[in-house]
Amino acid sequence: xxxxxxxGTYGGNRKPTPFICLVMKMLQIQPDxxxxxxxxxxxxxxxxxxxxxxxxxxxxxxxxxxxxxxxLYNDYRKLRQKLSDGRFSLTxxxxxxxxxxxxxxxxxxxxxxxxxxxxxxxxxxxxPRKSALEDDFEEEEEKDDDDQLMDIDAGGHEKDYYxxxxxxxxxxxxxxxxxxxxxHRDRDHDREYDRDYEWERxxxxxxxxxxxxxxxxxxxxxxxxxxxxxxxxxxxxxxxxxxxRSRSRSTSxxxxxxxxxxxxxxxxxxxxxxxxxxxxxEDEKPKKKKEKEKKKDDGTDHPDPxxxxxxxxxxxxxxxxxxx
Amino acid sequence: MExxxxxxxxxxxxxxxxxxxxxxxxxxxxxxxxxxxxxxLGKKVRVKCNDDDTIxxxxxxxxxxxxxxxxxxxxxxxxxxxxxxxTLKDYEIHDGMGLELYYN
Numbered sequence: 001x002x003x004x005x006x007x008g009t010y011g012g013n014r015k016p017t018p019f020i021c022l023v024m025k026m027l028q029i030q031p032d033x034x035x036x037x038x039x040x041x042x043x044x045x046x047x048x049x050x051x052x053x054x055x056x057x058x059x060x061x062x063x064x065x066x067x068x069x070x071x072l073y074n075d076y077r078k079l080r081q082k083l084s085d086g087r088f089s090l091t092x093x094x095x096x097x098x099x100x101x102x103x104x105x106x107x108x109x110x111x112x113x114x115x116x117x118x119x120x121x122x123x124x125x126x127x128p129r130k131s132a133l134e135d136d137f138e139e140e141e142e143k144d145d146d147d148q149l150m151d152i153d154a155g156g157h158e159k160d161y162y163x164x165x166x167x168x169x170x171x172x173x174x175x176x177x178x179x180x181x182x183x184h185r186d187r188d189h190d191r192e193y194d195r196d197y198e199w200e201r202x203x204x205x206x207x208x209x210x211x212x213x214x215x216x217x218x219x220x221x222x223x224x225x226x227x228x229x230x231x232x233x234x235x236x237x238x239x240x241x242x243x244x245r246s247r248s249r250s251t252s253x254x255x256x257x258x259x260x261x262x263x264x265x266x267x268x269x270x271x272x273x274x275x276x277x278x279x280x281x282e283d284e285k286p287k288k289k290k291e292k293e294k295k296k297d298d299g300t301d302h303p304d305p306x307x308x309x310x311x312x313x314x315x316x317x318x319x320x321x322x323x324x
Numbered sequence: 325m326e327x328x329x330x331x332x333x334x335x336x337x338x339x340x341x342x343x344x345x346x347x348x349x350x351x352x353x354x355x356x357x358x359x360x361x362x363x364x365l366g367k368k369v370r371v372k373c374n375d376d377d378t379i380x381x382x383x384x385x386x387x388x389x390x391x392x393x394x395x396x397x398x399x400x401x402x403x404x405x406x407x408x409x410x411t412l413k414d415y416e417i418h419d420g421m422g423l424e425l426y427y428n
Contacts, residue, residue, distance in 0.1 A: 012398070012405040014428045084395050085408060108395075108428070310372045317384045323354040323374050 003047040006096065007082030008108030017082050019051065020107060026055045033064070040068055046077050050096055054107070057100045062114040063125050065101070072097045074132055084108070299324075359417060361386055361399065363425035373412065380408035386425070398426040 007017040036059075039052025053069055060068070075093040083089055099106050104113060120126045131137075299311035299321030311321045349355075354376050361369045371385050379399055387394035399406045401423055406415060417423070 009428060012407050014398075105393075307372070313385065313388050317381070317388065319377065319381055319384075320374070322356045322372060323352070324356055 001045050001047065003045075003051070005080040005082050005088065006047065006050055006091070006107070008084065008106075010082055010084050010086045019047070020109075022051055023054055023058070023107075023109075026051070027058070030059075031055075033060070036060075037068060040072065046075070046079065046093055049075070050079065050093060053097060053100060057111055058109070062120060065114055066117060066120065066126060069097055069101060070129065355419070357412065357417070357419040357421075359412070360420065360422045361425040362422060363427075367425065369425070375413040375417070376411050378409055378411050379406045379415070382412065383408070392427065396428050398428055400424045400426055 003018055003022065005017065006019050008020050009016050036052050036056050039048055040056065042048060049072065053072060056068055057065055073094045075097075077093050079091050079093055079096060081089050081091045081096075096106075100111070104111055117126070117129065121128050300308055300315060302308040302311060302324075307322060307324065314321060354374050356372060357375050358370055358372050359382065361367075361371065367390060369386055369389050371382065371389065373382055373385060377385075380394075383394045383397045383399065386392075386397055386399075406423075
């Protein structure tokens with residue numbers, strides 16, 4: 001077999017690989033579907049298999065593509081791939097098939113759009129995907145169920161994801177519940193900060209009761225209810241601290257709002273870590289953050305907006321900032 | 325190194341430091357240059373880059389600005405196709421120079 005690598009074009013003047021030449025030849029002859037399926041079915045020559053798969057991806061219908069390409073996920077043989085700068089790299093058959101099915105660009109060719117698998121499952125033309133590793137994952141999730149009793153949500157999540165099923169109503173419900181609990185918390189938080197000084201004092205007691213009730217409800221559902229309780233305790237402490245600060249300084253609402261916004265920002269940053277902090281640590285945090293932001297060395301805070309923008313793009317591409 | 329102050333008549337300290345800065349800037353190894361890429365079909369792009377960036381980096385910057393894919397871009401000057409791994413400084417691409425933009 002002369003075909004020994006996969007690839008598109010390479011080099012400065014874009015030389016084609018034999019693989020892509022054969023793809024073009026197939027597009028010229030337009031073989032029947034049976035012949036292409038024979039290409040895919042053969043086990044002896046892996047590059048011919050990938051050639052057939054590529055041609056089917058370009059010319060076949062959505063259902064055919066999924067039906068004939070998914071069995072190739074089980075083929076884990078190594079392939080040689082020629083990159084666009086002329087070097088060779090190692091890949092595997094199932095990696096290439098995954099690229100064909102999930103991305104819309106491969107071997108320098110923009111592939112035709114096919115419907116997502118979930119859409120086709122929804123209309124019933126295909127059954128939900130059965131993964132070859134399903135048994136292994138079932139064993140794992142049984143182990144998880146034994147270990148953590150409160151873990152209903154996570155177990156449900158895993159099962160749905162690995163089975164490759166369309167998002168069941170159960171998973172959607174969990175997602176909604178989690179999203180709503182977040183929104184709930186933020187909405188109450190905003191409401192508390194934007195009220196006037198007199199109202200805040202009156203509502204503080206009411207909020208504390210509400211927080212405690214909400215805590216109890218959430219504790220039953222979420223795994224880390226200990227963390228939530230700490231977080232709410234922090235928030236309550238911070239409210240008290242914030243109000244004390246506003247009392248001593250001027251009563252202009254703008255300044256309070258700016259400070260509150262900053263506290264809100266650091267609370268979001270801090271919520272990702274699990275440790276509940278003391279009230280003393282909060283005062284240091286805003287100062288430390290400001291210093292760190294000023295010392296950014298990728299030039300994105302340059303006074304000239306054009307240069308700052310250029311540096312931002314360079315940073316996102318992984319290049320060093322402009323030398324001015 | 326003491327810069328030549330013969331042209332200066334003022335004794336101001338600011339002008340002295342400014343002169344030193346200018347001299348250092350001219351002698352510095354990496355400069356920022358701005359390159360113009362034109363594809364003669366309506367796309368004219370000005371890109372700011374360092375002169376020690378490679379052509380590959382320049383292609384990424386152009387891709388970010390034009391929206392094409394970086395590996396589809398070919399940068400040429402007449403019939404010389406510029407290779408990805410060579411720096412702009414080695415190709416002697418100076419500030420304000422125009423390059424041709426083609427696509428693969």
